[in-house]
Amino acid sequence: MENLINPQLNNIQISGIRRFFNMVSGKENMISLSIGQPDFPTPENVKQAGIEAIQTNQTTYTHNAGMLPLRKAISSFVNDAYGLTYDPESEIIVSVGASQAIDVTFRTILVPGDEVILPGPVYPGYEPLIRLAGATPIHVDTRDSGFKLTKDKLEQAITENTKCIVLPYPSNPTGATLSEEELAELAAFLKDRNIFVLSDEIYSELVYEDNHRSIANYEGMKEKTIVINGLSKSHSMTGWRLGYSLAPSWLRQHMLKVHQYNVSCATSITQHAALEALQNGRQDAVEMKEQYHQRRDFVYNRLLKLGIEVEKPGGAFYLFPKLSIAGHSSFDLGLDLVEKVGLALVPGDAFSLYGEGYMRISYAYSMDVLEEGMDRLQTYLEEHVTE
Numbered sequence: 001m002e003n004l005i006n007p008q009l010n011n012i013q014i015s016g017i018r019r020f021f022n023m024v025s026g027k028e029n030m031i032s033l034s035i036g037q038p039d040f041p042t043p044e045n046v047k048q049a050g051i052e053a054i055q056t057n058q059t060t061y062t063h064n065a066g067m068l069p070l071r072k073a074i075s076s077f078v079n080d081a082y083g084l085t086y087d088p089e090s091e092i093i094v095s096v097g098a099s100q101a102i103d104v105t106f107r108t109i110l111v112p113g114d115e116v117i118l119p120g121p122v123y124p125g126y127e128p129l130i131r132l133a134g135a136t137p138i139h140v141d142t143r144d145s146g147f148k149l150t151k152d153k154l155e156q157a158i159t160e161n162t163k164c165i166v167l168p169y170p171s172n173p174t175g176a177t178l179s180e181e182e183l184a185e186l187a188a189f190l191k192d193r194n195i196f197v198l199s200d201e202i203y204s205e206l207v208y209e210d211n212h213r214s215i216a217n218y219e220g221m222k223e224k225t226i227v228i229n230g231l232s233k234s235h236s237m238t239g240w241r242l243g244y245s246l247a248p249s250w251l252r253q254h255m256l257k258v259h260q261y262n263v264s265c266a267t268s269i270t271q272h273a274a275l276e277a278l279q280n281g282r283q284d285a286v287e288m289k290e291q292y293h294q295r296r297d298f299v300y301n302r303l304l305k306l307g308i309e310v311e312k313p314g315g316a317f318y319l320f321p322k323l324s325i326a327g328h329s330s331f332d333l334g335l336d337l338v339e340k341v342g343l344a345l346v347p348g349d350a351f352s353l354y355g356e357g358y359m360r361i362s363y364a365y366s367m368d369v370l371e372e373g374m375d376r377l378q379t380y381l382e383e384h385v386t387e
């Protein structure tokens with residue numbers, strides 16, 4: 001019977017991030033800097049809003065697109081924070097995490113034969129969804145441009161089959177962000193082309209030196225851009241599964257069909273918690289960001305002192321240092337770090353072939369854990385690399 005399943009699944013594996021994490025979990029005396037999950041608890045007022053929703057029986061279906069008060073809060077938030085204007089009645093869908101919003105987007109716009117451009121190295125969650133929609137992912141090498149997708153690189157990658165371009169900034173795994181000038185150049189290049197842009201902005205509240213800006217702000221781009229965001233990273237709500245998509249009304253009406261038959265609606269309890277987060281918890285992300293900023297600087301400076309080549313990330317909570325040891329693939333190096341010094345990092349090849357030779361470090365951990373992790377990395381480099 002196995003030959004009767006969707007053949008696309010034969011080319012899809014469990015995420016390299018999770019595969020490696022599962023391999024090393026349970027080992028004793030392990031320092032793991034592998035998972036991109038905030039180490040802060042969900043804010044107390046947000047948790048209480050979820051509890052109250054249960055106690056007052058707010059446990060029924062909501063509107064397929066999400067509760068209107070929540071959509072209004074999302075509209076207000078993105079307008080205040082990023083200058084984006086989206087109608088809560090017709091241009092917003094509340095989803096089960098950002099991942100579901102991405103899946104809905106791809107299944108709405110893609111057909112077999114389409115191509116989707118991804119800047120490699122890139123989060124591994126896009127490619128399987130593209131393939132399941134029958135389309136083909138096209139990875140563009142961004143290693144020589146600070147891990148940023150540029151106009152010149154796009155110009156070389158676009159074909160007559162290009163249907164969509166993914167802009168995942170701030171980036172997982174590199175922490176790269178796009179400046180206003182870089183976004184403006186991309187927008188000017190794309191505005192007259194019949195190509196969608198999926199702008200994954202889930203880390204938008206974690207930008208350090210500059211303010212986050214969306215490509216949907218630029219002339220001619222809102223009508224072809226789907227903005228993806230959510231509360232997992234900004235409010236430490238990964239397990240609550242609350243995301244949202246912003247899209248022009250003509251497109252959103254079709255996305256809503258896919259969303260409706262996929263999940264009906266996001267969880268009512270989570271929607272009430274999210275409403276509290278957006279109405280009364282906007283400072284929560286700011287307070288977390290301040291600590292992430294300190295952690296980033298600590299890990300970045302330790303890597304530089306170790307002589308490791310690394311781009312300074314502008315956002316998210318990852319660094320992507322170049323750690324290439326002769327005779328070791330990234331995966332082999334990851335296993336060696338685990339076995340010899342008890343340090344778990346994510347091998348770079350989990351993020352496409354352009355991640356080979358790198359390792360992802362998450363600094364969504366306490367300073368004590370980060371200090372011990374960097375000490376163990378130093379020990380490994382001093383004691384084992386020269387063997």
